[in-house]
Amino acid sequence: MATSEKISAYERVQAARSSARPMGGHYIKHMIDNFIEFHGDRRFGDDAAIIGGIGFLNQKPVTVIAMERGNTIEERMKRKFGCPAPEGYRKALRLMKEAEKFKRPIICFIGSSGAYCGIDAEKRGQGEAIAENLFEMMGIKTPIISVIVGEGGSGGALALGICDTAIMLENSVYSVISPEGCASIIWKDSSKAPEAAEALKLTSHDLYDFGVIEKIIVESDRTTEEICSDLKSAIISEIFSKEKMSEEELLSARYEKFRKIGA
Amino acid sequence: MKGIFDFLKIGADKTEVLCKKCGKETSRAKLEENYMICPECGAYLRMGAYERLEMITDKDTFEESDKDLKGGDPINFPGYDKKLDEARKNSGLPEGVVCGTAEIGGIKCALFVMDSKFMMGSMGSAVGEKITRLFENATKQKLPVVGFTTSGGARMQEGIFSLMQMAKVSGAVKRHSDGGNLYITVLTDPTTGGVTASFAMQGDIIIAEPGALIGFAGARVIEQTTGEKLPAGFQRSEFLLEHGFVDIIEERRRLKYTIANILAIHKK
Numbered sequence: 001m002a003t004s005e006k007i008s009a010y011e012r013v014q015a016a017r018s019s020a021r022p023m024g025g026h027y028i029k030h031m032i033d034n035f036i037e038f039h040g041d042r043r044f045g046d047d048a049a050i051i052g053g054i055g056f057l058n059q060k061p062v063t064v065i066a067m068e069r070g071n072t073i074e075e076r077m078k079r080k081f082g083c084p085a086p087e088g089y090r091k092a093l094r095l096m097k098e099a100e101k102f103k104r105p106i107i108c109f110i111g112s113s114g115a116y117c118g119i120d121a122e123k124r125g126q127g128e129a130i131a132e133n134l135f136e137m138m139g140i141k142t143p144i145i146s147v148i149v150g151e152g153g154s155g156g157a158l159a160l161g162i163c164d165t166a167i168m169l170e171n172s173v174y175s176v177i178s179p180e181g182c183a184s185i186i187w188k189d190s191s192k193a194p195e196a197a198e199a200l201k202l203t204s205h206d207l208y209d210f211g212v213i214e215k216i217i218v219e220s221d222r223t224t225e226e227i228c229s230d231l232k233s234a235i236i237s238e239i240f241s242k243e244k245m246s247e248e249e250l251l252s253a254r255y256e257k258f259r260k261i262g263a
Numbered sequence: 264m265k266g267i268f269d270f271l272k273i274g275a276d277k278t279e280v281l282c283k284k285c286g287k288e289t290s291r292a293k294l295e296e297n298y299m300i301c302p303e304c305g306a307y308l309r310m311g312a313y314e315r316l317e318m319i320t321d322k323d324t325f326e327e328s329d330k331d332l333k334g335g336d337p338i339n340f341p342g343y344d345k346k347l348d349e350a351r352k353n354s355g356l357p358e359g360v361v362c363g364t365a366e367i368g369g370i371k372c373a374l375f376v377m378d379s380k381f382m383m384g385s386m387g388s389a390v391g392e393k394i395t396r397l398f399e400n401a402t403k404q405k406l407p408v409v410g411f412t413t414s415g416g417a418r419m420q421e422g423i424f425s426l427m428q429m430a431k432v433s434g435a436v437k438r439h440s441d442g443g444n445l446y447i448t449v450l451t452d453p454t455t456g457g458v459t460a461s462f463a464m465q466g467d468i469i470i471a472e473p474g475a476l477i478g479f480a481g482a483r484v485i486e487q488t489t490g491e492k493l494p495a496g497f498q499r500s501e502f503l504l505e506h507g508f509v510d511i512i513e514e515r516r517r518l519k520y521t522i523a524n525i526l527a528i529h530k531k
Contacts (some may be wrong), residue, residue, distance in 0.1 A: 199422075
């Protein structure tokens with residue numbers, strides 16, 4: 001692979017979507033000890049597009065919420081290719097509230113083309129589920145670290161993205177709309193997705209420059225093990241620094257992190 | 264965007280309008296008298312922000328805030344500056360939301376009213392900033408907030424800045440709520456995408472106008488992606504009421520009365 005500066009925005013989009021790219025489940029497996037998965041939103045059902053549970057990060061109890069699209073075709077069908085339904089976001093919020101009660105930091109892994117798009121998802125309030133997460137996560141009193149590991153697709157990604165520190169893997173992307181969607185709406189031509197990807201400024205380097213994310217984990221010339229290990233160290237150090245803050249300081253810094261963006 | 268009424272076919276003087284739904288003509292004056300509802304078939308015309316404010320607030324009580332606040336072109340998106348100029352010219356508005364304070368039934372509140380004439384009420388940085396400031400001021404002054412939503416969703420020409428407005432506004436709504444203050448949202452046609460997935464659905468009380476399109480994903484996108492046939496009335500107010508996502512569907516002519524009543528019941 002070329003050096004990081006020479007990769008085009010659309011090449012990064014493709015890297016972020018690559019079926020070989022590890023998603024949330026991989027990072028849980030390689031980063032969290034004694035992980036126990038918890039299921040269900042206690043309202044409607046369990047959404048396999050989001051894995052939630054508890055475990056140890058370097059001997060520290062944490063709650064982990066991770067988007068996962070699966071590896072085999074069967075698993076991908078079951079996990080809806082990683083596109084969460086309302087019950088997935090509600091499960092995530094339930095587990096975050098539990099983390100708050102037991103004073104555990106929360107780690108969110110984001111990698112999805114977006115919230116699940118379907119009749120049932122609308123029936124069960126896809127918009128309301130995301131809205132509720134944005135609202136409640138602004139008030140969760142323990143540190144939240146969000147890591148974009150794949151495609152950070154719009155509101156469906158942001159629903160796990162209200163955090164104290166946002167980290168992106170270098171070749172992940174984070175955007176308000178897919179380049180294909182943007183190209184087809186603006187230029188009536190989805191084949192102009194590479195131009196749209198460029199225009200949307202959706203790479204980790206763009207978002208770092210905008211102050212939307214705080215950290216980039218370098219990927220070029222690194223193995224998946226090295227990337228995972230760098231990411232683990234970054235998360236540990238972020239949790240360590242956020243835990244030194246009082247609840248009030250933490251929430252006010254979280255508010256300001258988003259308050260300063262735009263106009 | 265002229266909603267369901269076709270002004271252009273009738274002539275530039277705009278005194279007569281044609282309802283696209285029933286195809287009948289009506290006079291502009293008659294339409295205004297009738298709360299911008301077609302007197303022939305009962306269809307709801309999309310309302311501009313100032314028309315809405317006139318309908319909802321007590322006479323001469325509205326004080327506008329951040330009237331001239333505009334957003335920039337944060338990601339230098341091709342053609343966006345031109346598009347903004349056009350939107351301003353065509354709508355006569357600097358941005359897609361009007362904010363301020365007013366009295367409704369004698370009770371002071373903070374209001375925001377989105378306007379679909381401005382780039383389909385899409386959420387750019389200026390829209391997010393204006394609504395955030397409104398909530399921050401309402402929190403300080405302990406005022407209830409009444410918000411009218413209409414939006415096609417994100418303003419994609421602002422990229423990640425558009426997406427982050429959902430987070431920014433949500434933070435301000437949360438603080439307002441934590442202060443024990445009331446937030447009423449009125450969902451009007453259409454309320455979709457990122458606005459539905461943030462402040463439209465964060466009200467303590469959620470009211471919808473009859474027949475309004477309200478949803479997260481676009482109906483056509485759902486049909487194309489899943490191949491499923493959409494049920495009748497999909498993503499309309501009545502569908503959301505049935506599935507438990509709005510408190511009340513209220514007729515336009517009764518909206519002011521109902522909002523005033525809710526404000527009175529919550530008066531401290």
